[in-house]
Amino acid sequence: MIELDFNNILYAVLGPVHSISDGELNNTIANNAHICAEIQEERQQGKHPWMDLAERGIEDILGLARSKAKRWENFLVLGIGGSALGTRTLLEALKPPFYNLLPAKERNGYPRLFVLDNIDSDETQALFKLINPQKTLFNVVSKSGETTETIASLLITLKLLKKHLGKKYTQNLIVTTDKDNGFLRRLVNKEGYLSFETPKGVEGRYSVLSPVALLPAAFIGIDIKRLLQGASILDQYIQKTAADKNPAYISALINFIFDTQKHKNILVIMPYSVKLKAFAEWFRQLYPESLGKRYNIDNKEVFAGPTVLNALGVTDQHSQIQLYNEGPNNKLIVFIEVEKDKDDMVIPASVKDDSALFLAGHSLHQLMLAEKSATEYALVKSRRPNYTIRLKELSEETIGALLYFWQLNTVYAGKLYRVNPYGQPGVDAGKRATFGLMGRKGFEKEIADISDTLTKDKHWIMRI
Amino acid sequence: MIELDFNNILYAVLGPVHSISDGELNNTIANNAHICAEIQEERQQGKHPWMDLAERGIEDILGLARSKAKRWENFLVLGIGGSALGTRTLLEALKPPFYNLLPAKERNGYPRLFVLDNIDSDETQALFKLINPQKTLFNVVSKSGETTETIASLLITLKLLKKHLGKKYTQNLIVTTDKDNGFLRRLVNKEGYLSFETPKGVEGRYSVLSPVALLPAAFIGIDIKRLLQGASILDQYIQKTAADKNPAYISALINFIFDTQKHKNILVIMPYSVKLKAFAEWFRQLYPESLGKRYNIDNKEVFAGPTVLNALGVTDQHSQIQLYNEGPNNKLIVFIEVEKDKDDMVIPASVKDDSALFLAGHSLHQLMLAEKSATEYALVKSRRPNYTIRLKELSEETIGALLYFWQLNTVYAGKLYRVNPYGQPGVDAGKRATFGLMGRKGFEKEIADISDTLTKDKHWIMRI
Numbered sequence: 001m002i003e004l005d006f007n008n009i010l011y012a013v014l015g016p017v018h019s020i021s022d023g024e025l026n027n028t029i030a031n032n033a034h035i036c037a038e039i040q041e042e043r044q045q046g047k048h049p050w051m052d053l054a055e056r057g058i059e060d061i062l063g064l065a066r067s068k069a070k071r072w073e074n075f076l077v078l079g080i081g082g083s084a085l086g087t088r089t090l091l092e093a094l095k096p097p098f099y100n101l102l103p104a105k106e107r108n109g110y111p112r113l114f115v116l117d118n119i120d121s122d123e124t125q126a127l128f129k130l131i132n133p134q135k136t137l138f139n140v141v142s143k144s145g146e147t148t149e150t151i152a153s154l155l156i157t158l159k160l161l162k163k164h165l166g167k168k169y170t171q172n173l174i175v176t177t178d179k180d181n182g183f184l185r186r187l188v189n190k191e192g193y194l195s196f197e198t199p200k201g202v203e204g205r206y207s208v209l210s211p212v213a214l215l216p217a218a219f220i221g222i223d224i225k226r227l228l229q230g231a232s233i234l235d236q237y238i239q240k241t242a243a244d245k246n247p248a249y250i251s252a253l254i255n256f257i258f259d260t261q262k263h264k265n266i267l268v269i270m271p272y273s274v275k276l277k278a279f280a281e282w283f284r285q286l287y288p289e290s291l292g293k294r295y296n297i298d299n300k301e302v303f304a305g306p307t308v309l310n311a312l313g314v315t316d317q318h319s320q321i322q323l324y325n326e327g328p329n330n331k332l333i334v335f336i337e338v339e340k341d342k343d344d345m346v347i348p349a350s351v352k353d354d355s356a357l358f359l360a361g362h363s364l365h366q367l368m369l370a371e372k373s374a375t376e377y378a379l380v381k382s383r384r385p386n387y388t389i390r391l392k393e394l395s396e397e398t399i400g401a402l403l404y405f406w407q408l409n410t411v412y413a414g415k416l417y418r419v420n421p422y423g424q425p426g427v428d429a430g431k432r433a434t435f436g437l438m439g440r441k442g443f444e445k446e447i448a449d450i451s452d453t454l455t456k457d458k459h460w461i462m463r464i
Numbered sequence: 465m466i467e468l469d470f471n472n473i474l475y476a477v478l479g480p481v482h483s484i485s486d487g488e489l490n491n492t493i494a495n496n497a498h499i500c501a502e503i504q505e506e507r508q509q510g511k512h513p514w515m516d517l518a519e520r521g522i523e524d525i526l527g528l529a530r531s532k533a534k535r536w537e538n539f540l541v542l543g544i545g546g547s548a549l550g551t552r553t554l555l556e557a558l559k560p561p562f563y564n565l566l567p568a569k570e571r572n573g574y575p576r577l578f579v580l581d582n583i584d585s586d587e588t589q590a591l592f593k594l595i596n597p598q599k600t601l602f603n604v605v606s607k608s609g610e611t612t613e614t615i616a617s618l619l620i621t622l623k624l625l626k627k628h629l630g631k632k633y634t635q636n637l638i639v640t641t642d643k644d645n646g647f648l649r650r651l652v653n654k655e656g657y658l659s660f661e662t663p664k665g666v667e668g669r670y671s672v673l674s675p676v677a678l679l680p681a682a683f684i685g686i687d688i689k690r691l692l693q694g695a696s697i698l699d700q701y702i703q704k705t706a707a708d709k710n711p712a713y714i715s716a717l718i719n720f721i722f723d724t725q726k727h728k729n730i731l732v733i734m735p736y737s738v739k740l741k742a743f744a745e746w747f748r749q750l751y752p753e754s755l756g757k758r759y760n761i762d763n764k765e766v767f768a769g770p771t772v773l774n775a776l777g778v779t780d781q782h783s784q785i786q787l788y789n790e791g792p793n794n795k796l797i798v799f800i801e802v803e804k805d806k807d808d809m810v811i812p813a814s815v816k817d818d819s820a821l822f823l824a825g826h827s828l829h830q831l832m833l834a835e836k837s838a839t840e841y842a843l844v845k846s847r848r849p850n851y852t853i854r855l856k857e858l859s860e861e862t863i864g865a866l867l868y869f870w871q872l873n874t875v876y877a878g879k880l881y882r883v884n885p886y887g888q889p890g891v892d893a894g895k896r897a898t899f900g901l902m903g904r905k906g907f908e909k910e911i912a913d914i915s916d917t918l919t920k921d922k923h924w925i926m927r928i
Contacts, residue, residue: 006924013917022923081782097590100565118779119835120738121808121828126561149778151820152831158814183819204782237928247926265792266730266771274584285783292787294846305791307730309773314613315582317894318545318668319749323756326890327769328729344585350622355647356615358904364585367616367902371583374897377914381893401928426790429845430781433838438831440822450841453477459486460470462711464701464865 001233001401003390004247008376009254009332014383018264018329020257026244028253033243035415040239048411049199050206054231054404058224061196061211065218072111072137073104075219076127078153079141079212082204083176084117085282086213086403091115092278093399094222110221111137119149124156133164137219139174141212143198145182148434176211203422205286208403223396230400238408248405251334251387252412258332258385259306260417267306268324271336272313272372275394279336280310283406290410290421297418304417306332314371321375325382333379333386336402337372340393341365465697465865467854468711472840473718473796478847482728482793484721490708492717497707499879504703512875513663514670518695518868522688525660525675529682536575536601537568539683540591542617543605543676546668547640548581549746550677550867555579556742557863558686574685575601583613588620597628601683603638605676607662609646612898640675667886669750672867687860694864702872712869715798715851716876722796722849723770724881731770732788735800736777736836739858743800744774747870754874754885761882768881778835785839789846797843797850800866801836804857805829 007013011021043051069075077087091099091113100112116127138157142150161169175195177184188195196211207213209231214224243249258264267287269280292305311320313335324331347367349360359367379386389405391398414421436446471477475485484492507515533539541551555563555577564576580591602621606614625633639659641648652659660675671677673695678688707713722728731751733744756769775784777799788795811831813824823831843850853869855862878885900910 002928004926005922006926007922008918010924012921025924080779084779085783097584097587098594101594118738118776119828119831120561121805121832123561123738124809124828125807130562130565146819148823148831148835149782152811152823152828155811155814155820155823156809156828159812162814183817186817187815234928245926247928250926265794274582274587281783288787288791289783292791294790303790303792305787307773307787307791307794309771312582315544315548317891318581318611318613319549319745319753321894322888322890323752323769323771324890325893326758326767327752327756327771328767330729330771341585343589345588345620347616347619348623350619350626351651353647353650354905355610356619358899358902359612359616359619362902364583364588364616364620367583367612367898368585370901371612371894371898373914373918374894374901377897377917378891378894380917382890405928424786426786426788426846427781427842429789430785430835430838430842433841434831434835435822437834437838438822438826441818450837453841453844454472454837457476458469458471460474460489462468462470462709462714464466464698464711464869 001230001392001398002247002405004251005388005390006250006254008380009258009385009387013380014385018262018383018385020254020262028257029244029250032253032416035412036243036246036249039411039415046201049201050209050407051235053199053202053209054228054235054400056199058214058228061215061218061224065215069111069219069221070109072219073135074131075111075113075137075139075216076131077113077115077139077141077216078150078157079115080117080147080149081285082207083141083143083147083150083212084115085278085285086208087113087216088115088278089208089282089403090213090217090222090227090399091220093275093394094217094396095220097274099220108221111219113216113220116153119152124153128156128160133160133172137172137174139176139216140184141176142182142184143178143204143207145177145184148431151183174215176215205289206407208282209400226396227400230397231404233397234401234404248408249412252409252416254387255306255332255409256413256416262385264330264332264385265306266309266331268309268311268331268333269336270311270313270316270333272368273336273338273394274312276336277312279402280312284308284310286406286410287413289424291413291417291419292426293417293419294426297420302419304419313375314368317371317375321378324384325378329384331384333384335372335376335386335388337369337388337390338394339390342393465694465856465862466711466869468715469852469854470714470718472844473722473849473851477844478849482726482847482849484718484726492721493708493714496717496880499876500707500710500713503875503879510665513665514673514871515699517663517666517673518692518699518864520663522678522692525679525682525688529679533575533683533685534573536683537599538595539575539577539601539603539680540595541577541579541603541605541680542614542621543579544581544611544613545749546671547605547607547611547614547676548579549742549749550672551577551680552579552742553672553746553867554677554681554686554691554863555684557739557858558681558860559684561738563684572685575683577680577684580617583616588617592620592624597624597636600636601638602636603640603680604648605640606646606648607642607668607671609641609648612895615647638679640679669753670871672746673864690860691864694861695868697861698865698868712872713876716873716880718851719770719796719873720877720880726849728794728796728849729770730773730795732773732775732795732797733800734775734777734780734797736832737800737802737858738776740800741776743866744776748772748774750870750874751877753888755877755881755883756890757883758890761884766883768883777839778832781835781839785842788848789842793848795848797848799836799840799850799852801833801852801854802858803854806857
């Protein structure tokens with residue numbers, strides 16, 4: 001299902017300094033192996049509830065999607081960050097490109113899927129003009145039920161829906177939020193909207209296998225059962241595998257070593273598939289938000305965490321590779337490759353010219369894989385460490401496994417960095433400041449502190 | 465038109481270590497001021513031909529677009545890297561979001577615009593199924609006329625067009641390439657396609673103000689005259705401004721100082737506007753591909769160049785800000801803010817609840833600007849340097865100015881890093897390797913070297 005090729009990080013391939021030797025790698029694997037058992041134990045204690053998502057029942061989601069999905073022209077998610085990126089990932093990976101441009105028939109009658117994950121007025125205006133509110137099912141997603149941006153979008157939506165639908169407007173809303181707490185749950189209890197629960201203890205960036213993303217996915221006909229099966233297969237494989245054969249642990253360890261001991265503080269994730277572009281953005285939240293922490297678990301100030309850079313093959317060869325090959329050797333590059341493409345196209349011999357003829361008869365996918373190998377080769381020549389994750393194909397199963405793999409990797413990495421992979425204490429100051437600036441009661445102190453902090457003697461302003 | 469606020473990089477605001485003092489900044493500005501005059505002089509010698517693009521005639525483009533644009537249902541660009549990102553930038557910044565989903569009437573009769581900048585078979589299949597070839601104008605763009613990916617897409621396109629249109633197929637093609645050299649020019653000369661010239665000496669990443677992006681832009685009704693006027697206003701302002709008042713020079717200098725002397729080797733570009741998302745991707749090519757160089761102009765090995773990370777406000781506050789605030793202090797963050805929004809929306813008081821009511825009566829754009837200030841404030845609290853570029857509004861003029869500003873900044877930065885901001889020697893090895901792997905004659909040596917380099921004893925492969 002998944003193959004991992006770690007060879008291009010080795011001393012034998014790259015030479016000294018920017019590499020790791022077999023001996024060093026084997027030692028480090030052995031020395032840290034205990035973290036696999038620790039996490040396993042913590043899981044039994046309920047400390048990693050996202051790990052069990054693949055085993056939860058999804059009959060309610062499937063039942064609803066089966067009976068209702070095809071009634072809607074649009075399914076519109078209001079959510080941001082972890083409430084949006086999982087859904088985007090599944091849409092892009094498992095439905096055809098340009099999905100929303102396809103006529104209903106080619107969507108097999110399933111609705112278009114939009115994700116509004118910003119409060120940009122241009123975008124919001126354009127989207128609300130584009131859709132017919134009567135034919136749109138709005139899915140409001142927020143674990144806390146208190147996300148400012150999502151509430152702002154919801155307030156606009158409610159006004160629109162009431163205007164077009166009167167009292168029946170509640171039928172066009174589904175809320176996904178915590179079972180007990182928060183504004184959205186209060187609203188559900190008061191207004192009687194249909195709702196789903198975000199699983200307790202599962203944060204946004206670990207919630208892709210919960211109703212947060214499964215509900216939208218099911219509504220556009222993605223086989224979420226197979227998605228969970230893929231995750232489950234990976235989970236079971238890891239559980240019965242020794243640490244030194246555990247690829248999620250080993251890749252976390254490699255990422256950690258190259259960041260903390262080999263001066264590669266940037267982790268590039270570069271899939272060679274347009275369908276995995278959103279996946280790379282999902283990962284760009286998962287890893288940095290989990291590992292980018294000021295304090296470690298011993299309460300020591302560490303300012304830890306790799307910076308993730310997402311790129312797309314082959315497109316970004318024409319944008320990023322100059323820097324990766326010739327700039328500072330401060331990156332570890334992780335490629336994702338898809339072995340087979342069901343829908344491959346042959347390049348025809350339309351022009352008789354040496355600049356074109358060598359391509360003829362090859363397929364686009366062959367060309368893509370050749371370019372990836374060529375990039376890998378050029379990077380090795382420049383002594384830039386990289387490794388490859390190879391999916392057999394793009395399917396519900398392999399995507400489920402891939403998502404589970406990286407979440408697991410993130411929790412292993414948390415152990416290695418000795419940081420808590422959950423929580424995001426570093427966004428609190430900004431949230432409170434927004435409340436202050438928007439005039440929310442109880443946040444008056446923030447306004448004073450903001451003007452103290454930001455406006456001391458603004459003399460470095462230039463105008464054109 | 466543009467305002468630059470550099471205050472959040474100062475010692476007085478941030479305290480020691482991660483900042484620069486007024487004195488240090490003023491000294492460095494004075495000490496390097498000569499580069500402004502140097503570049504001016506080089507420009508007279510014809511060494512920076514892109515700088516004069518805003519003054520070139522565009523009557524041919526305007527004439528063609530005026531008479532032909534509305535005849536087409538789709539305008540499809542085949543191009544990659546610098547041949548794609550400028551076009552994407554103009555489309556997203558200056559047309560409404562979801563442009564391709566709008567009915568023809570709301571597009572004022574202009575065609576949809578697609579940019580195929582990958583060789584992904586899923587994407588290519590889906591796109592070619594989506595469009596009616598007879599109603600699609602294909603614009604093949606490559607400065608060298610030899611770009612492998614673009615040629616592959618063209619070969620597929622030619623087969624499709626000939627099948628659907630027979631001999632008339634040439635009417636559906638416009639080629640933008642070098643006047644004299646390359647496969648595409650040979651093809652134009654042989655087949656008689658309509659063509660435009662890429663200006664001599666202007667590389668892809670500096671070509672947004674040339675036919676490369678202006679032709680597609682004109683075909684979807686963007687006022688390219690005003691775009692060039694915006695660039696021209698900025699150009700003229702800079703030409704008559706002393707170095708110590710030149711914001712393009714000063715921002716280049718700040719970026720340089722923080723990368724090379726303050727350990728901020730990551731430059732984050734974070735617009736607070738969905739419409740500037742593609743702009744950030746354009747910049748992510750421009751800066752790293754120009755400055756990411758192994759050798760400097762004295763032929764000394766330097767491995768220079770900042771790594772650019774693109775982010776989007778407010779969305780990525782829920783993905784990136786945890787890392788920016790609490791991770792390693794290795795970033796300089798550049799915000800782009802838009803002062804006014806023509807199409808702003810008021811947040812209504814749809815629900816009477818303290819979690820929602822404080823938002824009511826404010827507009828979405830106010831909320832966005834408040835969140836940006838709040839983020840800025842939180843970063844300063846964590847002593848993370850950042851500065852803001854503020855556009856009065858999003859218009860052809862301000863976008864033209866912004867693009868020109870950053871290209872100029874890049875050339876100044878080249879001087880400071882002492883690297884050639886043109887050329888991309890680091891991508892050559894990969895290109896040659898691709899030729900080898902695809903069996904092109906004359907590249908047999910590459911295959912041998914690839915297998916030597918990549919396949920030594922592949923023992924670190926794991927499978928799930």
